Amino acid sequence: MKLCMQGAVFVQITSDPLDPAPLMRLVEGPDMGAVVTFSGNVRNQNRGREVQYLEYDAYRPMAEREMRAIGEETATRWPCRIALQHRVGRLELGEASVLVVAACAHRAEAFEACRFAIDTLKERVPIWKREVWQDGEVWIEGAADAPVSAGTDASR
Amino acid sequence: MQVRVELFGRLASQSGARELTLEMPVGATLRDVAAALAERFPVLTWVPSICRPVRNLEYVSWDTPVTADDEVSFIPPVSGGV
Known part of the structure; x- marks a missing residue:
């Protein structure tokens, strides 16, 4: 599929495996001396x-x-081209759940832009993960664990 | 008037529903919609104390009124991870 930027920003939610290479090609350019890629991956602990696996649910x-608004705010604060991509559905250990790729003229602003975008995404983009382990499961709601089915106990 | 409610994450898994339509009186607020939702699904009484209300894809306050055919949702704290 051909990826397409709107202005300086590309966003996508997908159930397919994530690959940073097409996003890097999308944002890079002759005026961009620095491309910073962040990949958030499923951790085993x-x-x-x-953790056995994660299941992501989104209010697509x-x-x-929200991801577009964050991209546009980032591109206003640091002149950059930026791509934000999030995966939903079942993800296995080690797989990428989120990618942020920021291209700027210089590396300092590229790191800052990338960091701002991923931190803000985690604060307000309505995507949740259900963490499944050998003998149970919880929804991760910020710092809290929340029960998946009614009437079950969680550590809240 | 009818308001469409979209459910995700814990709200969906606990209620077994991903969307429903609620009949609300004119002048109802997001707080009233959450109360009507908890009446339909008593397992969701925790929603007003944990969630942020959303109307037509935007975060709003609990006092925001809803109008006919609005799409409403309630957003628990979003994904953790440091």
Whole structure:
């Protein structure tokens, strides 16, 4: 599929595996001396638990809208071209759940832009992960663990 | 008037629903919609104390009124990870 920027920003939510290379090609250019890529990957440990896999759920139209707003705010603060991509559905250990690729003239601003975008994405984009381990599961809601089905207990 | 409610994450898994339509009186606010949702699904009584209300894809306040055919959702704290 051909990826397309709108202005300085590309956003996408997909259930396909993520690949940073097409996003890097999308944002790079002769005026961009620095391209910083952040990849958030599924870790095998969380809060002392052995994670088996994660399942991501998103409020898709709102999440894409928020990701676009974050991209546009980032490109206003640091002149850059930026791509934000999030995966949904079941993800196995080590797979990438989110990519942020920021291209700027110089590396200092590229690192800052990338960091701002991923930190803000984690604060307000409506995407949740259900963490599944050998003998249980929880929704991760910020710092809290929340029960998946009604009537079950969680550590909240 | 009818308001469409979209459910995600814990709201969807606990209620078993991903969307529903609620009949609300004119002048109802997001707080009233959350109360009507908890009436339909008593497992969702925690929603007003944990979630942020959303109307037509934008974060709003609990006092925001809804109008006919609005799309409403309630957003628990989003994904963790440091």
